[in-house]
Amino acid sequence: MPHDDHDHDHARDLHDHLHTHLPEEPALRVKALETVLLRKGLISAQSIDAWIEAYANQIGPRRGAELVARAWVDPDFKARLMQDADTVVREVGYEGVEGGHIRVVENTPAVHNVIVCTLCSCYPWSLLGIPPDWYKSAAYRSRVVREPRAVLAEFGLVLEEDIQLRVWDATAELRYLVLPERPAGTEGLSEAALAALVTRNAMVGTERVAAPAMRG
C-alpha cells in the first residue's frame, strides 16, 4: 500500500541519515590490506589510483584492436606480429607488468582459435584491459576445453563443422591474442575505422568481427 511504502522509504532515509554503511566483509578486508601495505611502503596510493584509472577507464581492448587493424592493412607488420609479438608489443609500448610472452594466433576460413586460462585467469591485460567475469569463471575455464563448440554457440558463434577449432591455454609465461579474420566489405575503411570494429571477445575468440552493416 502507498502508506506502507512511504513509511518504508522514510525509515530507510532515517537509517541512511544516522549511520555510515559498513562495507561488505571482503571490501573491508581489502581496505585494511591496502592500509597495511601503504603503511609498510609496499605500494603507493598514487600507483593504485593510476592503475584503476587506466585499466577501468582507458585501456580496455583498444590496444589489442589497434594491433589487429594494423595487421589487417600492413602485411609486413602482420608477419612480424605473428613471428615475434613480444618485440612488436615492446616497440609500441604496450608491454604489461605481468612479464612472460605474447603469442598471436590467427583465425582463417579453416581455423578458429579461442583462448582460456584453465588454471586461473592469465590474460593479455596490457592489450585487452580487464578480463571479463566470464573469462575468470570456473564454468568457462573448464567447459571451453571439454566442449568448445557448445560454449562458443552460447556466445552466438556457431562454427561450421569443417572449421578446425584450437583452444589455447594461457599461462603466466605465455599469453595469447587471437587475430580475428577481417570481415568482408571493409576494404575501404581506414585503419582507425577497422580498429573500432574489433571487439575484445573477437580477440579472445568467442566471437567474429562483424562487418559494419551487420553490427547492431
Added chain:
Amino acid sequence: MTDAVAFQKPWHAQVSAIVHALTEAGTFSAADWSQTLGAERAHQQDHGAPDTADSYFIAVLDSLLTLLDRTDPALAADLRETTEAWRTAYLTTPHGQPVELA
C-alpha cells in the same frame, strides 16, 4: 555474454590494483601469482563456492595473503587489527562525514 562494466564493485578494482602493484614491485612473480591463484580457485571450487565475480576476487584476496604471509608472517595479525579498526570507524562515524582511522 557482453559486459561493458570493467569491475562490478570498487573492491574488485582495488584488490586487482594491489596485485599489479606488488607484481610490478617484484614482491612476487607472475608465475607464483598464477600458481597460487589457481590453487585457491581449485580449493574454492572443491568447497562449493558459487562461480561468481565475488568468489573470484575473494580468491584473489586470499591468494595475496598467502603470498605475503611467506615473506611477512606478522602481516596476518596486523591485517586483522586494521580490519577491526576500519569496522569500528565505519560503525562510529556519523553519515556524511569522512570515515577515517582513529
